[in-house]
Amino acid sequence: MPVVRFKLFILSLPLLCWLMSACSPDTECRTANNIGMQVVFALDSMRGDTALVSFSRFDSLTVQGVGNDSVLYDNQKAVSSIFLPLRTDTNLTSYALSAYNRRDTLYISHDNNQVFVSLACGCFVFHTLNSLNNRGGLIDSIEMLNATIENYKQDNVRLYVHL
């Protein structure tokens, strides 16, 4: 009888472990999925300054995607950088910027690279910047710092602005 009990114990051990084990992976995404172009500002007068300090004195910056009803930054105060998500369905993204009663439109040409991450996270779309142009009276010139946009934070573009 003790032998039978021992056999039952031995046989039941893994069944308990198996039933108690968590065998399904995460169904929620735990990978950083905030992908967009990081833009920093500088005064036009600072150009060429080796100790360039980001300009952070916008008292009211408004940013809205062209073709999008939603305002991304609405009269934002003390802005030193902005984060601009790019379109994943086309290779051209445009943003309208306004501050100090000046308006500008930033045109961003980019490639989209679709990367499957997991069933929990779906596909990420990474970007490579091709060119940037503007039309308006706020931005003086544009400097591309890093053309690659992935899911980690880095400054991609510096905008020199008139005041």
Next chain:
Amino acid sequence: MFLLLPVAALALEHPDSVIYQGVNVKLDIANSIFEPARSFGKIQSYEAAVNVDLLHRYFPTAEIGYSQADLSAESGSFRGKGGFMRLGVDLSALRKSRGNNMLLVGIRLGTAVQGCSTRDVLLGNGYWGYYTVNFVNRVRADVWGEVTAGVQVQVHKDFHMGWYVRYKILFSRGAAGAVTAYYIPGFGYKDDSGFSFNYYLGFKI
């Protein structure tokens, strides 16, 4: 399976050999019965194993099976079905085993081929909007290795029961960004911790 054929042929030529001690057939019940119950029918997996008893110490083993899975996560759904096979060998860890009571350790090389579809995969961002893409009717092959440990207990004459615990390492993880299978027949979830269990009923021929 092909590795077992020459061994089985040699054994049949020499039925009185002390080397050949018989063939064990094992039917898995943990994954076949409990997995569909635990996953509410989303996963079905059936498998059986056959091994050749050599010297009552070495057991060249072939395991074959079939799985199908219909699963979903936060950003998509996966449906796949296919077959798998594991080849390897078990070693009786006890010098003198009584009857068919054994402590087994072994290794396996597993492979699976399945047809699968990954649908409604979310893509985009919160500002410009999301849309979905589908990757359908794909054939996916995967390869993995296993280290196994198990117990076999004789329950009646030639019938025995037992279990295996397996530690699995997936060799075919796929290139970064490639669409891989969420669930792999015979292996389990691609991103699983690596451990799995088998619980089986067996008989000796």
